[in-house]
Each structure stands twice: as structure tokens, then as C-alpha cells.
Amino acid sequence: MSTSAPVIATPSYEDATARYEAVIGLETHVELGTASKMFCGCATVFGAEPNTQVCPVCLGLPGALPVVNEAAVRFATLIGLALNCTIASWCRFARKNYFYPDMPKNFQISQYDEPLCSNGWLDVEVEGEIHRVGITRVHLEEDTGKSLHVGGATGRIHGATHSLVDYNRAGIPLVEIVTEPDIRHPEVARAYVDELRELCRALAVSDVRMDQGSLRCDANVSLRPRPAAGQPDAPFGTRSETKNLNSLRSVERAVRFEIVRQAALLDAGERVIQETRHFDEASGRTSSGRSKEEATDYRYFPEPDLTPLALTSEYVEALRAVLPELPAQRRARLVAELGYTARELQEMRNAGVLELVEATVAAGASPAGARKWWLNELARRASDAGVEPRELAISPAQVARICELVAEGKLTDALGRKVVDGVLAGDGSPDEVVAARGLAVVSDDSALRDAVDAAIAGAPDIADKVRGGKLNAVGPLVGTVMKTMRGQADAAAVRRLLLERLEVS
Amino acid sequence: MKGTRLHMTDVSGISTPVESARTDDVVRLTAAATAAAIAAGELSAEEATLAALDRIAKVDDAVHAFLHVDAEGALATARAVDARRAAGERLGPLAGVPLALKDVFTARGMPTTCGSRILEGWRPPYDATVVSRLRAADVVILGKVNMDEFAMGSSTENSAYGPTRNPWDLTRIPGGSSGGSAAAVAAFEAPLSIGTDTGGSIRQPAAVCGLVGVKPTYGGVSRYGLVAFSSSLDQAGPITRTVADAALLHAAIAGHDPLDSTSVELPVPPVVEAAARRDIRGMRVGVVRELAGEGYDPGVQAAFDAAVAELAGLGAEVVEVSCPHFTYAMAAYYLIAPSECSSNLARFDAMRFGLRAGDDGRAGAEEVMSRTRDVGFGAEVKRRVMLGTYALSSGYYDAYYGQAQKVRTLISRDFAAAYEQADVLVSPTTPTPAFPIGDKVDDPVAMYLSDLCTIPSNLAGGPAMSLPSGLVAGLPVGIQIMAPAFADDRLYLVGGALEAALDARRGHALLDEAPTL
Numbered sequence A: 001m002s003t004s005a006p007v008i009a010t011p012s013y014e015d016a017t018a019r020y021e022a023v024i025g026l027e028t029h030v031e032l033g034t035a036s037k038m039f040c041g042c043a044t045v046f047g048a049e050p051n052t053q054v055c056p057v058c059l060g061l062p063g064a065l066p067v068v069n070e071a072a073v074r075f076a077t078l079i080g081l082a083l084n085c086t087i088a089s090w091c092r093f094a095r096k097n098y099f100y101p102d103m104p105k106n107f108q109i110s111q112y113d114e115p116l117c118s119n120g121w122l123d124v125e126v127e128g129e130i131h132r133v134g135i136t137r138v139h140l141e142e143d144t145g146k147s148l149h150v151g152g153a154t155g156r157i158h159g160a161t162h163s164l165v166d167y168n169r170a171g172i173p174l175v176e177i178v179t180e181p182d183i184r185h186p187e188v189a190r191a192y193v194d195e196l197r198e199l200c201r202a203l204a205v206s207d208v209r210m211d212q213g214s215l216r217c218d219a220n221v222s223l224r225p226r227p228a229a230g231q232p233d234a235p236f237g238t239r240s241e242t243k244n245l246n247s248l249r250s251v252e253r254a255v256r257f258e259i260v261r262q263a264a265l266l267d268a269g270e271r272v273i274q275e276t277r278h279f280d281e282a283s284g285r286t287s288s289g290r291s292k293e294e295a296t297d298y299r300y301f302p303e304p305d306l307t308p309l310a311l312t313s314e315y316v317e318a319l320r321a322v323l324p325e326l327p328a329q330r331r332a333r334l335v336a337e338l339g340y341t342a343r344e345l346q347e348m349r350n351a352g353v354l355e356l357v358e359a360t361v362a363a364g365a366s367p368a369g370a371r372k373w374w375l376n377e378l379a380r381r382a383s384d385a386g387v388e389p390r391e392l393a394i395s396p397a398q399v400a401r402i403c404e405l406v407a408e409g410k411l412t413d414a415l416g417r418k419v420v421d422g423v424l425a426g427d428g429s430p431d432e433v434v435a436a437r438g439l440a441v442v443s444d445d446s447a448l449r450d451a452v453d454a455a456i457a458g459a460p461d462i463a464d465k466v467r468g469g470k471l472n473a474v475g476p477l478v479g480t481v482m483k484t485m486r487g488q489a490d491a492a493a494v495r496r497l498l499l500e501r502l503e504v505s
Numbered sequence B: 001m002k003g004t005r006l007h008m009t010d011v012s013g014i015s016t017p018v019e020s021a022r023t024d025d026v027v028r029l030t031a032a033a034t035a036a037a038i039a040a041g042e043l044s045a046e047e048a049t050l051a052a053l054d055r056i057a058k059v060d061d062a063v064h065a066f067l068h069v070d071a072e073g074a075l076a077t078a079r080a081v082d083a084r085r086a087a088g089e090r091l092g093p094l095a096g097v098p099l100a101l102k103d104v105f106t107a108r109g110m111p112t113t114c115g116s117r118i119l120e121g122w123r124p125p126y127d128a129t130v131v132s133r134l135r136a137a138d139v140v141i142l143g144k145v146n147m148d149e150f151a152m153g154s155s156t157e158n159s160a161y162g163p164t165r166n167p168w169d170l171t172r173i174p175g176g177s178s179g180g181s182a183a184a185v186a187a188f189e190a191p192l193s194i195g196t197d198t199g200g201s202i203r204q205p206a207a208v209c210g211l212v213g214v215k216p217t218y219g220g221v222s223r224y225g226l227v228a229f230s231s232s233l234d235q236a237g238p239i240t241r242t243v244a245d246a247a248l249l250h251a252a253i254a255g256h257d258p259l260d261s262t263s264v265e266l267p268v269p270p271v272v273e274a275a276a277r278r279d280i281r282g283m284r285v286g287v288v289r290e291l292a293g294e295g296y297d298p299g300v301q302a303a304f305d306a307a308v309a310e311l312a313g314l315g316a317e318v319v320e321v322s323c324p325h326f327t328y329a330m331a332a333y334y335l336i337a338p339s340e341c342s343s344n345l346a347r348f349d350a351m352r353f354g355l356r357a358g359d360d361g362r363a364g365a366e367e368v369m370s371r372t373r374d375v376g377f378g379a380e381v382k383r384r385v386m387l388g389t390y391a392l393s394s395g396y397y398d399a400y401y402g403q404a405q406k407v408r409t410l411i412s413r414d415f416a417a418a419y420e421q422a423d424v425l426v427s428p429t430t431p432t433p434a435f436p437i438g439d440k441v442d443d444p445v446a447m448y449l450s451d452l453c454t455i456p457s458n459l460a461g462g463p464a465m466s467l468p469s470g471l472v473a474g475l476p477v478g479i480q481i482m483a484p485a486f487a488d489d490r491l492y493l494v495g496g497a498l499e500a501a502l503d504a505r506r507g508h509a510l511l512d513e514a515p516t517l
Ligand SMILES: [Zn+2]
Pocket: A037, A040, A041, A042, A053, A054, A055, A056, A057, A058, A059, A171
């Protein structure tokens, strides 16, 4: 055997997946949007000054004791119910012991062999096909603090001269949602996280901002050879765990990269090492991670400072009764009631505007109009401004009003966009912006009639052609009128009026 | 070898208006008598406090019970009590009474060391619930008293700040881990002390110092602000000279606390009333067969038998009960307590409070943690952290921690069966009287045997009291009374009656026989 590093040929993704089947399981951490922390009364506001939302409990000071936040239990139970899980009538917290400076007590209060929720599933749709992903468990735990490594390159611990720790995040309630190794494709992994995110949003249990870390995903990936026809499935291969994927795109890319990387190893007769890996956004590659904890033995044992969690069936059933409409149900309803196609729904979901479109329709807009404004105009502005569409300073009701004005012919699309500008600039409601900026379409007054007559008089040859039946020849006249009116006219109305004056309609 | 005394406020310079002779009388008053004298205007809280501070200044060099004396804070509390009494306010039954607080509780304005180097210099920013209840009861907190490091030990020799001495014989241990509490009360430095009991740490020192010590039912007294040794076993309770004083202090600190999830939402048992009743006719007293025999000093056994005979003389029905699994209590305890402590003590890592060693600007966080824990923890703490880490390790959990929890269940069943035949159970508190300082430091297992009789109550959670039963070669020993969970009042009923009978037979309290310091 050669001692030099083997050169491993990298197969294409298509080649890799033709010969190997990927086995993918996801572990997702969701920060719950409770007002206070998991085991103390400290606030949970994102972005507060470091170490201003702390107390003896979440700093792990000697003598301090945890008390369970009921809201966190409620939120976790809602998630479990929405994921079709069994909710434990009796379960316990456990201590996960390991040393790390951002872990105040050097143990994390989590759940081990007695999770709050278990045995559920979530259906994920990719290109019209439903994939059922089994949910192994959903459990409650506390978040750690956040380390900031100073003095080195790019905030990494290597080369840093010192580290700062912010304990504001320490003790924020988290749920960990673990899937069965049911996923076979990177696109399904991505769609699962997307669906889970929508679910949490619908339940109002988290803001699920992947960019702010309130939803974080780890992907377990292994490969096994595809069986020959008629043969049973091969056993699972050794898996890698890629940590802290912080966008939907990263989930898909990291899994895809791992599939190709592992296929190359297997092709070369090498072994896949069971390890933690990190995904680099810039290169799109994963790399072997230096383990955060040296020891992998967490010495779990039941948390003696907390009594067992014993939810009554009344408590669970009361929550089941108030479960809101879940994303899959809503999509089915939108298709049935509003007539969107599956593809249109998907576009609106991807753009993060589905709820907004729905609210806009509810405020009186047509489904097509609401979709068009949010998807084309407002999603683009949100992305230009680097915010989520729902963070734009315009409400669904205001968008509905703009749709209405356009439908009534009082605004053109171009004018509507100007009204959007005004509303976003804080100039008031659509009607106020129209009035203040004089944006109303001129459709039926003398100015427009004069412009129409002048256009006809100025191009008698074109007028004759139209009169002769060539209706499409009216285009240049419309352009002339629009120019005269400086755009403040509805092109369709202008065309209608021209044809009227030319006595061909 | 004498340890360094840290944080010891100099009290020798305080001028005292109390005559020396009067001081001696005042410090010998029970807590109830002190409070009564203050309420009647015969004694001011300031006088009582000055007398205690005076006594500390006089004897604590020899006893070394205190790690920190807060003379200023104590006098401020006392003066406030006097002012309020003068204004006609009705005060609580312990208002103005001085108390020595085990240094395992957090209290604002004072350091908390837990007898460990690793907490050197730490001043907690918050009060333990026990402390806030003491403050609400207008108890005067004199300061912090010595203990085995993180409550791990039975002799107070494991304190990083030097051993405490037994006032009955300064060459002997005062018991532990609440040795400073017991020594302070036995040396008349304070009529009251709060200790904690994980495997006998209140009862054993009380027994070997000739005092009353009570471990309340687990969950009866809040653990918030009690620096945890073993969370499922730790419980705070009183160490006093009389059963009545213990009842008053118990009532002051007990009751549900929303900050401690393991604290129970039940009314505090009527301990003060029970302590005064003294009628135990018809009560069934069960003598535990397994807590006697080999390893028990014959003198201890004789004093115990005499106390049981006294109970029979008071009209109690004495029966023998068997608790066969008590034999495994020690082994189970030394798996559960170290397991929990290995996790509880993980937070002492130099990152946020206390000692930081080896931070030379080059060492990483892990190395600083490791160096700090190396120099900050004593040998017994390290021994138990390692034991517990091992017992919780994957592959060993079921064999050790899991089995120990099963033994715990069996011991609870033994208790339940015994309480079908008896209302309370009794045993000697310790197998022997106080041993000489240094005698067992190299033999941890021999030291562990001090808690043979007391551990079962911690494992099962029920309350237990130690009460002076007599002297063995001039050294006090105790009888332990145990009761079912949440029936703490039974301890006081039986203890109050027995104490009165034994004092009457003797003609005085046992502590009166202690040598003068
Ligand atoms: Zn907090």
C-alpha cells in the first residue's frame, strides 16, 4: 500500500447518485419565541447589548436553580402535535455534561431518553411529489452563550488572542427536532427544512430566522450502494454530520457536496469517517471539524433540580384544539379557494409572500392581482432592501387598495409602482400618495380628449389606416397620447378612446 | 496545622457596653429566651448581637468556627430590630436573635466560599431563599461558618480554611460537613445556626457537639442559593441547643419557594406546636434493627438504649423494625452523591467567578479551567468528582448510577413498611463519638462510616432529627429520630418530650457539662 496520499477521482453528482443511494437525516434546532428564557425570567430580545439579559440562573452562578418556563413547554407541545407526534404524559429533563466556556454550568439541561414528543412525521412536497419524513423526536433544551474570538482572522478560535462570551443567548429555549434517516435527496432535505420553518411560523412559536440562528440545521449523510434489481437494500453506511447550516440553500448544497465526497471515498475503497464537518458557504465544501468537545461521552443523567414533566391529557388536548391551520392545509385551501396552481403557490412560498398574498386577497384584492404585486414588485423591493417581504413598510390592506385602484382603471401598473414608492417612503396610504403626488390616471376629461384629437390630427395617414380596419395600427397614436399625458393615462383607456373617436368601435 | 482565615472581619476593636459577666449569661440563653427577653425589653437585639460578637472574639481563635464575621451588618440588623420594637411594632419569634450561617449559602454583602479555594473572593450578587427568609424574620446573621469543602466530609477537616474544633474537646473534630455550625452553637457563639445535610451533615455534627440538628423533609426548605453538592439529597435545616429553638428556626425557613422546582407546595408542618406538646403516650417508636451492632461504640449503644427506655417510660410503645436494604445505603449514597456533584461542580471553571489560576495570557480556556480546578479543589472534592464522572460514564451508568437509584427505591420501601409498624423510627445518630482531628484523614472509607445511620433518610427524603442522648467518655452522642416525609412535626413531638425527660433526669441540659472555653 502506498504511503502517499491517494488521489481520489471525484464523480459527478449524477454519477454518484446513480450508483449510491444517499441516506439523510436532519437535526434541527429552533429557538422558541418565548418572552423569557427556558429556566429563568430573563428577556430573550435578539441583538441586545451583550450580557444584559442575564441573571444568577442563566449565568450558572453557584446556588441558582432552574424553573421550567411553561410557555416553552406549550410551544414544544404545539410543534410535536403539528408534527403528528405522540406527546409524553411523563418525561424528564437530563443533564448533558461537557466543558465549554459559553456553557455557564458546563452542562446543558436537555432531554435524553425521555423526550417530550416522539414518533411523528411531516409530509414534504417536491415537484408535485409527496415525501413523508419520519420525526424521531422533538425535545426541549436550553441554548448556550455565544463566543466571539478576537484578534485572529475571520473570528475563528485559531489565532485569536482572546475570546469574549455573551450569555444573553444562554438559556433561551430550544427545541431539537430529529428526523428518521428517511430523506434520500438534497432537494427533499431543503424542502423539509422549509416546510418545518413554515410550520413553526404558522404556529407562532418562533421567528425561524436562519440568518439570525433561530433555526439551525445539522445534516447527517451516509451512502449505500444501490441494490441490484430484486436485491434487498444494503445496510446504512457510515455517516458524517455537517453542523450549523444556516440557509435553505446551504442545506441542499452541503448534502450534495457530502454525497459526492463520500462517493469518491467509497469509489477509491476508502472508508467514510464518522465525524462532525463544517460547511463553508464561500467554497460550497465541507471540511472535517475540530470537535467542539474533546469527549463525546456526555454522561447524561436525569436533571435532579427539576421535577418530571407530567402533561395531563387535558393540557395536550386543549392545545390540539387550538392548533392553527397548518401550511399544507392552507396550501390545499388556497388552491381550492383562490385557484392558484401548485407552481404559483411554490413561487409565492419561495419568495416568502404567501401569507401576505393571502392577507391581501382577504383585504379585497383579486388573487391574480395580489399575487402579481407581491411576487413581482414587492418581493424584488424586499430583496433590494435586504429584508423579508413581510418587513416592508406596506400592509396587505394597502397593497389591496393599490390592486383595487388599478382594477378600476384609476392607476396604471406604472403609476401603481409609484404609489408603492410613496407608501414605502412613508408618505401615507395609497390614496394619500395618489392625491399628494397627483398620480391618478386621466381617463375621461377634456385634457385626454384634446390629446386624442391632437394625435389623430397630427397623423392623418395612421388615422386612415385604422379607419380602414387595421386596428393594430393605432399603437403609435396611443404612444403619442401617453407622451402628451406624461404617462398619467391608462393605455387601455387611451386605445379605447382613440378607436371611439376614429369610429371603429 | 492551622489554615489561613480569610475575610475575618476584626471584631476585637468594637467597644461593648455589655458587662463581661452579662455577656456570658446572654450568650448562654436559648434563641427562644433571647427573643423573649428582647420582646419584653429586658435585652436589646444590639446587646444580644454584641454579646455574640464578643464571644466570637473571645473563643473563635480556639474553635475556628467562623470564616467571615459581618459585625457591621449584624449590628445594623440588630439596631433596626430595636428601633422597630421601640416604635411599638410586634416582631417575629426570632427577631434580634443571632445566627451563624453555613458558608454554603449565598448572601449579599458577604463572601461565599463553601470552604473551598475555588470560590475565594466571590461575593454573590443574590440572597439564598433561606437567607431572605432569615432576613424577613429579623434574625441577625453574624457571619459565615466553616464546613467541609462543598459539604463533602464528616469532620470539617476538608475545609480549605483549616479545621474547626469541637468545643467539648479542642483536639477533636466537630463533625461535618456543618462542623462550623455545630461548633459555633456549642461554643455559645450563636444560639442558632443553619446547616445543610446531604448524608448526615447536620445530624452528625449536632450529635458529636451535644446539640439538636434537624434535616427537614426533602423539598420542605428551599435549596435556592444553597450551593449544590448533591441536588437530590441536599437539605437545609437548623442546628440549635434545644428542640424548641430548632422548631422556631425550622418554621422560619421552611415553605414553598417558586425558585426551587423541587420545593413542595404543602403547608409547613406544625413543628413549633409539636415541640411544646410533650405527650407521646401511645406513639409507636420503631428501633431499626440494622442500625446497631458491629462498628457501634458500646457507649453509644448504651446511651441510645437509655434514651429508648426513657421513651417507653413516657408511654411510647417501642417496637423493633427491620429495614434490610439499609445495608446498601452507604454504597448507593457514594454513587449518587458523587455523580451529582461531578456535574454540579463543573461550573467552577474560572470563567465567570471565583479563583482563576494559570491565566498567563497564553493558556487557552480549557487549560485555565484545568489549572484552576487543580489548585482550587481539595483532595476529597477531586476524589468524589472523579468517582461520579466514572459512575456516569457511558457503559457504567446502569451498573452504578442506575443500580444506586434502584437501591434508593428499595430503601424507600423499607421505610414505608417500617412506618406501618411505627410512627417514628429511632437509631443512634453516629456509631461513635467525635474522633481526634487527623485520625481518619487518610482513610476516607472509615470517615464515610460516620454517616452510616443518617444516609437512609437522605436517600428516601424523609425528615430526621438528632438529639443529645448522653456522654461517652465525656463526649456527647446522639439519638436519631426519623419520620415519614412531610411529618416533620413528629420529630419535634418525640424530640421535645425526650429532651425534657432526659434534662429532668440529668437535672440540666447536656451542654451544661461542656468544658468552659
Ligand atoms: Zn436568566
